[in-house]
Amino acid sequence: KGRVSGKVAIVTGAASGLGYAIAAMLAREGAVVTLTDVNEAAGTEAAARIGAAARFVRQDVVEEEGWKALVAGTVARDGGLHILVNNAGIGLSPGKRDPEHAPLEQWQRINKVNGEGVFLGCKHAIPAMRDSGGGSIINLSSIAALVATPFLTAYGFSKAGVAQLSKSVALYCAQGRTRIRCNSVHPGQIYTPMLDSLFDELSAGHGITREQAREAFLSKIPMGEFGEPDDIAYAVLYLASDEAKHVTGTQVVVDGGMNLN
Ligand code: NAD
Secondary structure, three states: OOOOOOOEEEEOOOOOHHHHHHHHHHHHOOOEEEEEEOOHHHHHHHHHHHOOOEEEEEOOOOOHHHHHHHHHHHHHHHOOOOEEEEOOOOOOOOOOOOOOOOOHHHHHHHHHHHHHHHHHHHHHHHHHHHHOOOEEEEEEOOHHHOOOOOOOHHHHHHHHHHHHHHHHHHHHHHHOOOOEEEEEEEEOOEOOHHHHHHHHHHHHHHOOOHHHHHHHHHOOOOOOOOEOHHHHHHHHHHHHOHHHOOOOOOEEEEOOOHHHO
16 A cells, blocks of 8 residues: 555646656555646646556646646546645746846746745635645755745745745644645755756856856755655655645755755
């Protein structure tokens, strides 16, 4: 029997990176999983790779009507909703991202996807989870919510917001005796397409090689290695399962010690 057997899950931004690893692990541990993403081709392929327990629905997390349809469709098809992983996020919009030069449009776009996207997910999951007898919402924040990163101004702001939003949702749901829990997960540097594109950009922008950019990142991780997507998926799996039935409003940091610096 899997650790989330019989549960119904939605994972946003699951076409690649952490979202895919999370969706695959939840399916492996017995959940029925809907993967969503704006990238339809990659999302369809990702769901097919996971197998019969997975399906793909195209979704942009900033669209409220889409959330309504997604949640209603999931409940109608799978009989309820128990797990929502708000994973979709962006960090690398074009242009400089320091507080002196970051364009306003970039600030707005990052905060829209990372902030409003998570808010809307929580908002529409709560009634469906209440009707399902309880559930677990897991929001992907970041190490950038806990330590300062000068070139990730809007990103850090949005991810700190995600952490605080998670606590508000947790308290609201606890006081309402809903059996809905909400926690945030804070990855450090996990090797995914998002991190990979950051090396490219840093090497181009600073006249260093890609390898030097990679080394600069590695030097910030006390344990001396990048995380793997499954390191995050295991944390999410725990929070999604009944093993964490008394855990709400917490921040689970998975960062090889980065926050200690
Ligand atoms: P990624 O870029 O590999 O994957 C993100 C996915 O989200 C992509 O498939 C993308 O198409 C999708 N997406 C983007 N905008 C969307 C939207 N509006 N609606 C629906 N889907 C959308 O990124 P990742 O590294 O797997 O990161 C996943 C989450 O973890 C993000 O929230 C990210 O901020 C967070 N995170 C990642 C790291 C890391 O080291 N990789 C560190 C800290 C936090």
